[in-house]
Amino acid sequence: MALTIEHVAEAAGVSRQTVSRVINNRPNVKDAVRHRVRAAIDRLGYVPNLSARRMAGARSYLILAVNDRQRTLENWQAGRGNDWVDQMLYGGMTECERHHYHLVFELIDTAGDKAVADLAAITSALRPDGVILTPPHCDDSALTALLAERAIPCARVGHRTGDGCVDVHMDEEGAAAAAAGHLLDLGHRHLAYVAGAPNYGNSARRVAGFRAALSAAGAPEGLIGNGDFKFDTAARVIDEMLGRATPPTAIIADNDEMAFAALHVADRRGLKVPRDLSVVSFEDTPGVRFSVPPLTAIRQPTAGMIATACKQLIAISHGDASNGIFELPFELIQRASTGPIAA
The missing domain is CATH 3.40.50.2300 (Response regulator)
Structure with missing residues (x-):
């Protein structure tokens, strides 16, 4: 036998309309009654019919x-x-x-x-x-x-x-500024930011926050590169940055994948992280805890x-x-x- 809203109403000792209000999260139902109806729904294993709910009102749920x-x-x-x-x-x-x-x-x-x-x-x-x-x-x-x-x-x-x-x-600007501030507090003066795709507004906001933090600290203007959120693209950008006459001693990456690229490029160049290069990432996906070394990150x-x-x-x-x-x-x-x- 298929369970209906009437079965729930009978089990909870309320009207069909009251059950409907509870199911649809409508007001004018006392907390005790709402709890009783929910308990009846759980006890009976009743699942509201989505098609019926859509026909009963303008919402699609x-x-x-x-x-x-x-x-x-x-x-x-x-x-x-x-x-x-x-x-x-x-x-x-x-x-x-x-x-x-x-x-x-x-x-x-x-x-x-x-x-x-x-x-x-x-x-x-x-x-x-x-x-x-x-x-x-x-x-x-x-x-x-x-x-x-x-x-x-x-x-x-x-x-x-x-x-x-x-x-x-x-606060994208604030997050990037916090990442840059953390590196500045550690004594870094030559920082780089590997941004994501140009059509992502948040990347531009993070770059702005990064630049503002360096300016406020009186640090040299940081390097900015576009890694397009991709490992291979970021690896090329980071390799170019680290090959400069005055390379960055710290890099902030716009996502974890590009931060992993920084670790790989550093290893290929014989640089130790964090002794020779510090790396900060945005995202904080599960993999950053298992990278070598584990990544400092902005958790979104x-x-x-x-x-x-x-x-x-x-x-x-x-x-x-x-x-x-x-x-x-x-x-x-x-x-x-x-x-x-x-x-």
Whole structure:
């Protein structure tokens, strides 16, 4: 026998309408009653029918999160995995589960017209209650315009203007400045920054924070290179930096993969980390703890940012919240890849 909402209502001793309010996280239900209904749902193993819920109201109970198609597929196809996506799914799925929503993950192109066409097709098919745009899509005004035209709430991860969207971010400039400050405190004066892709706004913000920290400390202007978030590209850039007459004694990389490139290039050149070269990374994926030496890193609150985006979009779909700007804290995790410059 298939379980229905009526079975839950009978088990909890409440009306069908009360069970519906609890399932849909609607107000006007006492906490004790809500707890009793939840207990009945768990005891019976009742799973709300998504199709029935969608027919009963205007909501789809779906949150759509999109990511950079080419970069994500490149990482998967190369067997490198993608911790950013792992953390997205972890943060988004667990938060959606709390509200009896579902997270749908899709990849879309970054080229302007193709990105708009991809998002238009996906939103037409799914009719999500909200869409999460991650870098670089979060900086594409054509995508936010499409969502506004279709009256679909939008959350941008890595954006922070709040103009018509939920914007969730960390202080990118502050994080880069903290990384540079850590190296300056260790006595380093010649620093380099290996930035990610030019179309990622966060990379530009981190470079700005890096430069500001050096300027405030009266340190020489740092070297800037573009590693495109890729190991091989970063390795070439770093090798050129270390071959200069006055090479950097410390490098900050825009992601862990490029930081690993710094360790490999240093080893190939006979440099010891951190005696001859200190390395700091952004991301703090699991692999940095097992590198040799373990990497000092800026830990991004990726899961927390996606969870916050989902929470706000779900609240908006219920009419309980509005757009806004939410900043989550980063952490500087100090490990063995950074140390004082050699005497």
